[in-house]
Amino acid sequence: xxxxxxxxxxxxxxxxxxxxxxxxxxxxxxxxxxxxxxxxxxxxxxxxxxxxxxxxxxxxxxxxxxxxxxxxxxxxxxxxxxxxxxxxxxxxxxxxxxxxxxxxxxxxxxxxxx
Amino acid sequence: xxxxxxxxxxxxxxxxxxxxxxxxxxxxxxxxxxxxxxxxxxxxxxxxxxxxxxxxxxxxxxxxxxxxxxxxxxxxxxxxxxxxxxxxxxxxxxxxxxxxxxxxxxxxxxx
Numbered sequence: 001x002x003x004x005x006x007x008x009x010x011x012x013x014x015x016x017x018x019x020x021x022x023x024x025x026x027x028x029x030x031x032x033x034x035x036x037x038x039x040x041x042x043x044x045x046x047x048x049x050x051x052x053x054x055x056x057x058x059x060x061x062x063x064x065x066x067x068x069x070x071x072x073x074x075x076x077x078x079x080x081x082x083x084x085x086x087x088x089x090x091x092x093x094x095x096x097x098x099x100x101x102x103x104x105x106x107x108x109x110x111x112x113x114x
Numbered sequence: 115x116x117x118x119x120x121x122x123x124x125x126x127x128x129x130x131x132x133x134x135x136x137x138x139x140x141x142x143x144x145x146x147x148x149x150x151x152x153x154x155x156x157x158x159x160x161x162x163x164x165x166x167x168x169x170x171x172x173x174x175x176x177x178x179x180x181x182x183x184x185x186x187x188x189x190x191x192x193x194x195x196x197x198x199x200x201x202x203x204x205x206x207x208x209x210x211x212x213x214x215x216x217x218x219x220x221x222x223x224x225x
Contacts, residue, residue: 004157033213042201042215043158059214090157092213102148103213105157 002026006091006106013081013113021076021109023091030096032074033058033103034066036087043090049074050096081113118202123220132189134219136202139183147178147185150201152218158201162187189221197223 007022025032030051035043045058049068063085065077074093078085088110092103119137126132138147146165150158162169164176164185175188189196199218 035213035215040217042217043213044215045213088155092157102150102160102163103158105159108155108157110155 004091004093004104004106006089006109008109009107010110011112013078013111015081015083015113017081019078019081021078021089021091021111023074023076023106024072025074025091025093025104026072027093027095027104028071029093029104030071031094031103032068033092034064034074034076035090035092036060036085037090037108038087046076046089078111083113085111086113087111117214118204118216120200120202120216120219122217123222125222125224126192127224128193129191132192132196132221132223134187134189134200134202134221135184136187137184138202138204141182141204142206144206145182145204146206147176147182148203148205149174149176149187150203152199152201158215161200192221192223194223194225197221 004025033048034046037043044060046064047066049055052068052071055066055068068074088108090108091106094103148163149161151161152158162174162176164178166178169176177186199220201215201218
């Protein structure tokens, strides 16, 4: 089925380790974004991209890097994991306008940093 | 980005109509109003989007008054499976920075 695919679904990291959360979409969407959701809270924007080769920071970018080499993929890199990065991470994508169909979200990656 | 205010929680019974109101006093001319639904351990799911007056789809209706400073999501005849968090978002649909999520409204449908 078409949609946004995130891998892995679960991950446990030790403090200081690095890793990459993968996100891929097959809907030819221009916009892609990464969010984190902490327990009982709404989603907060980490980084976003309006097209291949173009990325920008969101509300909480510190400790994360992104790149967008293709339309389909938008990986999120944790440079040196910290317990404060324990969260659920969601990737989302949308057509440029996003006015009629909104954003499509992946199923999330649950990350625990110990 | 326009800030939104929603009730933190609502309870309803199966079969009833549920109306969730969102306040967005600083909505801009180019802003659209979008509602998302989120179940536990899942990503948000787009429900409905509108600019003014009324929009209806197979899932819900969205009512927007003329001044656009608020909007109401209406869910007809809710079932237990409608128990979820509902988010109201306001922004220019053409901007990747549109999605600023508040705390949402936890809707609990009781049998």
